[in-house]
Amino acid sequence: MTYDTTLESAKRRPEPRKRDAEATRAAIVDAAKIHFARSGYEGAFLRDIAADAGVDAALINRYFGGKEGLFGEALKQSIRPEGIAEWDRENFGRDIATMMAGSPHEREDRTSAFQFLLRAATSPTTQPMLNEAVQQRFMGPIRDWLGGEAAPVRARIVASVFIGLLVERLVRDEPVPKSEREAFIERLAPILQALVDN
Amino acid sequence: MTYDTTLESAKRRPEPRKRDAEATRAAIVDAAKIHFARSGYEGAFLRDIAADAGVDAALINRYFGGKEGLFGEALKQSIRPEGIAEWDRENFGRDIATMMAGSPHEREDRTSAFQFLLRAATSPTTQPMLNEAVQQRFMGPIRDWLGGEAAPVRARIVASVFIGLLVERLVRDEPVPKSEREAFIERLAPILQALVDN
DNA sequence: CCTCCATGTCATCCGGCGTTGACATCGCCT
């Protein structure tokens, strides 16, 4: 039983949105990034993504040639090596540690792109697409940013710790209690910082 | 085009297996653990699991009341806190580091249970079932095993690093090259060991 | 040996979701 009157539905779409392929494409990809990050590849549904983008699901097919195509686009946009160069080398350890002490539900924190990658890494469908992209566009820049001795190895470990903290935070589902937060940061920060400094 | 002759299929099931509910249940759960660990919750199919267990998919429903029930059983069996107490406190860092330098495809290594947990943690359907189980039956024992000062915090970090290494290994898809392996272990081992010792 | 319940199978259903092609509508260009 639906109470959708013409009045209601009119209120729901006040302006049918200007027709603009570029903007629409972007809206779809933006919605997709959120859904894929939250629910993984198989858990995200095209109809939901389309709805969030304010668009019919069929459009996704026209623009991206299917779910995999959309995912590929979202993936490309989620691995942004440029940002890495700007990380603060001095306070890296403490910055990350502080961030990870928080809750995963503090909306739109800086980890959402990593959530996306994490989900992609653990889905059988998308995992193959990832290896090359991650190695070239993610591990590479981190290596460069780190520089110095044994950079590849240190990059591996830094990335691992980062991802691991993400998962732990996911399972924990609540912020580190205030009483432990300080100790958590004090422990974690030096480990990360040592990998950067050395 | 199939070449399945009666002879062939007879050879494939020489003995239709004794009817034994307990054994069958166990076979199903064993197959399920493998499939869930490899493919995640949504990526694993009941028909495949049943086939591996040498059984019709309908049986799963009778015994476990559905896919979620089966997953719950597999989950329960995959979190085995008992083993933790037996970890080697002296060589923990080096043991883990060495293991992680290898390939994820070295079959049936000791990480398969963790693969299961990792997959479960990143699937929207199963994630809710995990929080309580992981906290109580996994983080708890690790805390106890660690003991000493700030055990909860150290447990968090140890578990995070471990899981992170798992993911990194997943994405890497090949063992750490021989040339880097030594440096990798030398870097990683002390970090983990310090968390245990202190 | 025969009966009867537990164990296991088979065919089928049902819903969900990605995809498709036909149709509607907007807005630019002459």
Next chain:
DNA sequence: AGGCGATGTCAACGCCGGATGACATGGAGG
């Protein structure tokens, strides 16, 4: 202003995978 291509919608299809209930069968107990 009007036509036409680009943009967007709609209804429907097909497949896949989990669930279901009727049916088969083996084996223990009388």
